[in-house]
Amino acid sequence: DTAVSQTPKYLVTQMGNDKSIKCEQNLGHDTMYWYKQDSKKFLKIMFSYNNKELIINETVPNRFSPKSPDKAHLNLHINSLELGDSAVYFCASSQWNSYEQYFGPGTRLTVT
Amino acid sequence: AQSVTQLDSQVPVFEEAPVELRCNYSSSVSVYLFWYVQYPNQGLQLLLKYLSGSTLVESINGFEAEFNKSQTSFHLRKPSVHISDTAEYFCAVSEGSQGNLIFGKGTKLSVKP
Numbered sequence: 585d586t587a588v589s590q591t592p593k594y595l596v597t598q599m600g601n602d603k604s605i606k607c608e609q610n611l612g613h614d615t616m617y618w619y620k621q622d623s624k625k626f627l628k629i630m631f632s633y634n635n636k637e638l639i640i641n642e643t644v645p646n647r648f649s650p651k652s653p654d655k656a657h658l659n660l661h662i663n664s665l666e667l668g669d670s671a672v673y674f675c676a677s678s679q680w681n682s683y684e685q686y687f688g689p690g691t692r693l694t695v696t
Numbered sequence: 697a698q699s700v701t702q703l704d705s706q707v708p709v710f711e712e713a714p715v716e717l718r719c720n721y722s723s724s725v726s727v728y729l730f731w732y733v734q735y736p737n738q739g740l741q742l743l744l745k746y747l748s749g750s751t752l753v754e755s756i757n758g759f760e761a762e763f764n765k766s767q768t769s770f771h772l773r774k775p776s777v778h779i780s781d782t783a784e785y786f787c788a789v790s791e792g793s794q795g796n797l798i799f800g801k802g803t804k805l806s807v808k809p
Contacts, residue, residue, distance in 0.1 A: 588739075617797075625784060627740075627799040674739060683728045683747060683790050685797060687740040 587611050588688035590675050596694045597665055605660045605691045607675030615680050616658035618650060621672040621690070630673075633658050634680055662693075670695045698723045700789050702800035710808050711779055717772040717803045719761075719787030727789045729770040730797070731761055734784040743785070746770065757781075782807045 588609045597603055609616060618630040631650040632639055638650065647663045662669060675688040703718040721727060731743040744755040751763040761772045770787060787800040 619797075625734075625802045627786065627802075629796055629798075632796065676740075683730075684742060684745060686742070687732075689739040 588675055588677055588686050590673075590688040590691050592691060593689065594692050594694075596696065598696055599665055599667060601665050602661070602663045603665060603693070604662070605673055605675075605693070607658050607660070607688060609656055609675075609677040609686070609688075611677055611686060613677040613679050613686075614655055615678050616652065616655075617676040617678075617685065618658065618660050619674040619676065619687075621674060623671070627674070631658075631660075665695045667695050669693060698727070698789055698798045700787050700798055700800035702785075702787050702803050704803050705801065706804045706806065708806045708808060709777055712776045714775050715773065715777050715781075715805065717785050717787075717805065719770045719772065719800060721768050721770065721787075721789045723768075723789060729761075729763060730788040730790070731755075731759070731770075731772050732786045732788060732799075734786065734802075736783070740786065743772075777805070777807045779807050779809060781805060 591606045615634045617632040619627050621627045630644050633652045636652050649661045651659045672690045672692050674690045676685040678685040699722045701720045709715050729746040732740040733743045734740050744753045746753050746763045754760045759774045761770055763770055784802045784804050786802045788797045790797050
């Protein structure tokens with residue numbers, strides 16, 4: 585009965601590779617988000633999607649691209665991975681205007 | 697631009713002692729305030745929230761936070777902590793209808809026996 589799930593949980597890859605992280609929510613929410621948590625535990629919003637439309641893009645490099653095939657999924661594609669991309673990436677979802685976000689368990693990305 | 701400041705990066709306390717985790721925010725508009733908790737190797741869980749109404753909000757596990765508009769603060773308190781409260785605590789603010797959360801840098805609460 586996981587509300588927000590992410591796959592994979594751990595991802596180790598080399599510089600220059602392209603990878604994807606998947607996120608699914610079964611809460612019926614219409615808005616989904618991606619956050620990045622760096623090595624110092626600092627959390628920062630990357631993207632959000634409302635009804636399959638991108639509404640926030642916080643100065644994230646264009647190597648990162650969110651893709652939402654439907655309201656329940658928001659995947660994160662990363663091209664040409666760099667060492668600085670190593671972090672924990674959290675997916676979250678909410679109902680528009682509810683302000684309460686539910687987070688997934690996170691994906692720990694390590695770029696070597 | 698909005699910002700959230702958590703004044704203490706680490707707070708060590710003994711079990712059954714009271715604790716206060718401090719959070720201040722800056723915003724020129726109405727805000728909605730949240731505390732999230734992250735247990736080791738887990739995702740974030742909403743602990744409590746202030747949207748409107750009573751300035752004192754409580755969680756089911758004994759934490760409470762008070763919204764103080766004049767001091768732009770939303771400090772988190774618990775009168776008696778348990779070992780199981782050991783975690784990272786994040787204060788966050790959201791403004792407007794987009795729901796974008798701005799997080800503080802987190803406070804690591806370590807409860808010792």
